[in-house]
Amino acid sequence: xxxxxxxxxxxxxxxxxxxxxxxxxxxEPVEKGEPxxxxxxxKVTQEVEAEAAGVLLKIAVPEGxxxxxxxVAFIGSEGEDVPEVAAAAPTEEDAQKEAQKETTxxxxxxxxxxxxxxxxxxxxxxNGRIKASPLARRMARERGIELSGIRGTxxxxxxxxxxxxxxxxxxxxxxxxxxxxxxxxxxxxxxLSNVRKxxxxxxxxxxxxxxxQLQASADMTRVNALVARLRERDPDVRITVTDVLTKVCAQAxxxxxxxxxxxxxxxxxxxxxxxxxxxxxxxQGLVVPVIRGAERLSLTExxxxxxxxxxxxxxAKLRAEDLEGGTFTISNLGMYAVESFTAVLNPPQxxxxxxxxxxxxxxxxxxxxxxxPMVTLTAxxxxxxxxxxxxxxxLQTLKESLEDPGLAL
Amino acid sequence: MPELTYREAVRDALSTAMRQDDDVFIMGExxxxxxxxxxxxxxxxxxxxxxxxxxxxxxxxxxxxxxIGAAMQGMRPVAEIMYEDFLTLAAEQxxxxxxxxxxxxxxxxxxxxxxxxxxxxxxxxxxQHAQQLEAWFxxxxxxxxxxxxxxxDVRGLLWSAIYDDNPVxxxxxxxxxxxxxxxxxxxxxxxxxxxxxxxxxxxVTVIATGRLVHESLKAAEEAExxxxxxxxxxxxxxxxxxxxxxVSSVKKTNRAVVAHEAVTRxxxxxxxxxxxxxxxxxxxxxxxxxxxxxxxxxxxAPVMENFVVPHADDVLAAIKRTVGKG
Numbered sequence: 132x133x134x135x136x137x138x139x140x141x142x143x144x145x146x147x148x149x150x151x152x153x154x155x156x157x158x159e160p161v162e163k164g165e166p167x168x169x170x171x172x173x174k175v176t177q178e179v180e181a182e183a184a185g186v187l188l189k190i191a192v193p194e195g196x197x198x199x200x201x202x203v204a205f206i207g208s209e210g211e212d213v214p215e216v217a218a219a220a221p222t223e224e225d226a227q228k229e230a231q232k233e234t235t236x237x238x239x240x241x242x243x244x245x246x247x248x249x250x251x252x253x254x255x256x257x258n259g260r261i262k263a264s265p266l267a268r269r270m271a272r273e274r275g276i277e278l279s280g281i282r283g284t285x286x287x288x289x290x291x292x293x294x295x296x297x298x299x300x301x302x303x304x305x306x307x308x309x310x311x312x313x314x315x316x317x318x319x320x321x322x323l324s325n326v327r328k329x330x331x332x333x334x335x336x337x338x339x340x341x342x343x344q345l346q347a348s349a350d351m352t353r354v355n356a357l358v359a360r361l362r363e364r365d366p367d368v369r370i371t372v373t374d375v376l377t378k379v380c381a382q383a384x385x386x387x388x389x390x391x392x393x394x395x396x397x398x399x400x401x402x403x404x405x406x407x408x409x410x411x412x413x414x415q416g417l418v419v420p421v422i423r424g425a426e427r428l429s430l431t432e433x434x435x436x437x438x439x440x441x442x443x444x445x446x447a448k449l450r451a452e453d454l455e456g457g458t459f460t461i462s463n464l465g466m467y468a469v470e471s472f473t474a475v476l477n478p479p480q481x482x483x484x485x486x487x488x489x490x491x492x493x494x495x496x497x498x499x500x501x502x503x504p505m506v507t508l509t510a511x512x513x514x515x516x517x518x519x520x521x522x523x524x525x526l527q528t529l530k531e532s533l534e535d536p537g538l539a540l
Numbered sequence: 541m542p543e544l545t546y547r548e549a550v551r552d553a554l555s556t557a558m559r560q561d562d563d564v565f566i567m568g569e570x571x572x573x574x575x576x577x578x579x580x581x582x583x584x585x586x587x588x589x590x591x592x593x594x595x596x597x598x599x600x601x602x603x604x605x606x607x608i609g610a611a612m613q614g615m616r617p618v619a620e621i622m623y624e625d626f627l628t629l630a631a632e633q634x635x636x637x638x639x640x641x642x643x644x645x646x647x648x649x650x651x652x653x654x655x656x657x658x659x660x661x662x663x664x665x666x667x668q669h670a671q672q673l674e675a676w677f678x679x680x681x682x683x684x685x686x687x688x689x690x691x692x693d694v695r696g697l698l699w700s701a702i703y704d705d706n707p708v709x710x711x712x713x714x715x716x717x718x719x720x721x722x723x724x725x726x727x728x729x730x731x732x733x734x735x736x737x738x739x740x741x742x743x744v745t746v747i748a749t750g751r752l753v754h755e756s757l758k759a760a761e762e763a764e765x766x767x768x769x770x771x772x773x774x775x776x777x778x779x780x781x782x783x784x785x786x787v788s789s790v791k792k793t794n795r796a797v798v799a800h801e802a803v804t805r806x807x808x809x810x811x812x813x814x815x816x817x818x819x820x821x822x823x824x825x826x827x828x829x830x831x832x833x834x835x836x837x838x839x840x841a842p843v844m845e846n847f848v849v850p851h852a853d854d855v856l857a858a859i860k861r862t863v864g865k866g
Binding site for chain 1: 794821823824861
């Protein structure tokens with residue numbers, strides 16, 4: 132009996148994923164635990180490993196979006212028969228995509244088609260869901276017909292069985308979505324990846340939140356000395372300034388728990404532990420892997436976790452759980468020539484700190500002008516959860532801890 | 541084929557069983573000389589005598605308990621509860637005793653009793669004499685529940701109920717007593733747990749009980765005039781339920797209406813709808829429609845009673861909604 136390979140749920144709330152490519156081809160032997168295909172979710176692109184050994188008998192879904200739980204392939208012994216698989220059910224997102232194609236298309240051909248059949252596409256209801264009866268859904272699934280291309284004639288525009296039959300018989304269906312060739316030398320169109328869509332959605336959400344920024348500069352002389360000393364002692368670990376920042380932020384959050392917070396409809400939640408997210412520029416876009424319980428980790432431990440997360444982020448190998456549960460975020464553009472910047476909140480977290488470059492600045496010390504390595508921290512706070520004074524106290528702790536890291540350790 | 545009224549069909553089942561079997565007897569309030577408040581047992585005292593046609597005091601609890609005791613001793617009593625509204629008074633005996641004893645005795649006891657009762661609106665008996673409470677008893681493990689809608693069905697099902705070794709609550713509808721229908725010459729037992737397809741159709745299945753079977757058949761006639769082909773199915777026994785027949789009918793028509801005279805809320809139709817949506821989910825092309833009484837005590841005033849309980853036009857409207865022609 133062939134083993135079904137089903138699309139796994141990689142994280143809470145995951146409804147579907149996009150198969151990017153298969154790492155094995157049909158007929159190829161597969162070991163249990165070997166990477167089988169690449170899956171793009173709204174959070175990560177991840178390799179999915181085989182859960183059974185044998186021969187990859189059939190790839191049911193070569194690529195594209197698939198709902199969680201659907202069979203995408205079969206693994207079994209050579210020559211074994213494979214059960215029939217229903218065609219991939221179009222997911223809601225597919226439907227939305229189709230609907231968007233309908234409305235955003237600007238080629239004359241498509242526009243003309245749209246004119247000829249002005250009502251052919253089902254108007255998706257407010258949340259993008261297409262109304263269709265269970266029977267109509269099953270028929271469309273079995274016959275490989277996209278619901279998004281069918282006009283519903285039932286109550287409230289519901290697609291009923293008759294509509295699917297009509298569509299199959301050659302009635303108005305959505306035009307085949309052949310991508311139009313881009314006009315050469317002009318506009319380049321980059322389709323949105325799931326990660327990009329998530330970034331866009333979450334940042335747009337974050338923009339609705341009333342925020343304020345506080346800024347402070349810290350003298351990094353002692354942090355630099357500490358980092359140099361630790362590297363000297365243990366060259367293999369390669370402690371970075373980010374690791375020290377992670378540690379002092381975690382300690383400061385534990386002292387100012389009102390910042391380690393989350394605003395909800397009826398309560399403000401104060402997290403018991405500091406799970407520090409690090410904004411990382413990964414090839415597919417911004418990702419924020421999380422270092423959990425950073426207040427309890429030593430600098431060496433933090434460096435180990437950070438190196439693993441950042442490394443996998445750059446190779447697009449983060450797992451969904453690497454990205455969950457953050458309570459605070461550090462966004463560090465210090466490696467670029469950025470003096471200071473403001474970061475957009477990473478909801479539901481109530482605060483984020485933007486770290487600029489450490490640079491030599493002339494500062495007055497005891498009435499003298501001296502040159503010191505200075506960094507500017509700009510923290511953004513969710514004002515619904517945190518007021519100015521506690522936020523300022525937090526930032527002050529952060530500054531003092533950086534200037535005298537012994538205080539935080 | 542002889543023609544009998546529903547009332548005569550009930551009486552025929554009782555009398556035939558009593559003629560062939562000394563263990564069968566009937567008891568109830570005013571069932572002897574008066575022949576019962578609905579005249580069902582008229583003339584039976586003369587044939588079977590006071591020992592087997594027993595008047596009881598006006599205590600439903602006492603008469604139900606007595607019947608249960610007799611059943612445990614090996615008799616097959618048929619106890620008449622004059623109005624199903626009064627089953628509330630017998631509920632302790634029916635629900636806590638009759639339904640439980642076989643289970644609690646590990647099968648050492650059986651309770652082959654039938655509680656015959658009747659109810660229903662349509663003749664202005666008011667809020668305390670016309671309810672449809674069948675759903676209450678379907679909710680009790682250990683009881684079988686029958687609700688027959690035609691002379692043939694009521695005779696064949698009552699026969700099966702009398703000879704069933706479990707307690708059966710047997711509902712009759714007041715307004716059905718005078719209706720006439722063909723019945724087989726000899727009583728043909730109708731198995732408990734088997735639905736009846738009254739009319740075949742393609743577009744929508746109406747699952748109806750009691751009086752609403754007849755209303756649904758009328759609605760189906762009218763729907764046919766509008767080009768809608770309606771299948772009408774009567775489960776006949778509500779517990780156990782012939783899920784297979786109901787589900788296969790809905791898989792064929794892809795649409796369902798459930799109809800009963802009882803209040804819609806928590807009615808028997810809710811259970812049927814749940815069974816259908818689960819077993820035929822991928823076959824449904826429209827939401828399951830429910831037809832039942834409005835959520836109100838039944839009014840005395842005929843015009844108001846008429847307003848509260850459902851009729852053929854309510855079923856027809858539901859049929860039309862399911863096919864998108866509402």
